[in-house]
Amino acid sequence: MQEILDTFFNPAVAAQVLPMLLSGLWMTVKLAALIIPLGLLGGLALALAHTQTRSRKLRIAINLYVDFFRSFPQLVLVIFVSFATPFIGIELSPVVALAISFMLSTSAYYCEILRAGITAIPPGQTEAARSTGMSAAQTLRHVVLPQAFRNVLPDLLGNSIEIFKGTSLASVLGMSELLYSAQSAQSVLFNPTPLVLAAAIYLALLWPAVRFISALESSRRAQGG
Template identity: 75%
Template sequence: MSDILDTFFNAAIAAQVLPFLADGLFITLQLSLLTIPLGLAGGLALALLHSQSGSRACRIAVNVYVDFFRSFPQLVLLIFVSFATPFLGIDLPPILSLAISFTLSTSAYYCEIIRAGIQSVPGGQTEAARSTGMSTVQALIHVVLPQALRNVTPDLIGNSVEIVKATSIASVLGMSELLYNAQSAQSVLFNPTPLTLAALMYLALLWPVVRLISTLEGRRRRRH
């Protein structure tokens, strides 16, 4: 038992690397706060474009976009954006490469979630709003979208949790996020305790959010 503790839960090593991992956690939070709103905004725009556009070609284009980026590996997309753009004469900093690749990828997932939420709102809601004198846009903003987003809130939060964990691929660009710092410390100290500590940090960060998702899903099931 003592050997396991010394190997995976070494208190001295944990105290030594904690500030280093805390810096990595801060970078992870920064990346998450950058990429989640961008992906959410992109997904909302795509969902509205698909659901509100009267053009069949426009809906097909959105479907192709969503299917492509949901199928394309996120890590490969990040590498492509980061290392292929210099050949086009564009030298992007790592943070911008990550933002672009994550926005392209995550907006496809958010689009599907939001589109499902819009489809869950009965069409009579829009007609009722229009009968009160609202325009189509006003009915969408004040009646349809609030209900749609409320219906899919657990799914939106769940997807955001996955994005937080996916920011670890930023390590391929040398960005010192949490997992990158943990791996660096592990390679120097020849002990997996930094990885264990990083896992506990992820758990402490995301466990309350996962419990929130479960609570919201329970409320949604009772409501329906």
């Protein structure tokens, strides 16, 4: 038992690497704060374009986009955007390359979630709002979107949690996020305690969010939604 504790739960090693992991955590938080809003905005734009247009060709194009990027491996996309763009004369910083690749991918997921929320709003509410003199934009802003976001909030939060964890892919571009920092410390100290500590940090951050999502889902089911 003592050997297991010394190997995986070594307090001396944990204390030694904690500052390094906290620095990596800060990088993870900054990346998530950049990537999640970009993906959400991109997904919202796609969802609105799909639900509000009368163009069948545009809807087909959006469907193809969503299907492609939901199927394409995120890691390969990150590597492609970062290392292929210089061949066409575009030099991207690691942060910009990561943001672009994640925006392409996550906007597809957010689009599907938001599109489901928008289409779930009864058409009668839109017609009633328009009959009061609201424009189409005002109807979307004040009637449709608030309800749509509320209805799919658990799904949006769940997807955002997955994106937060997915920032570990920044390590392939040499960015010292939380998991990369833990792996670096583990390789230097030859002790897996840093990885266990990093997992504990993820758990401490994301467990409350997961429980909040569960509460939202339970509330929605209780309301018959």
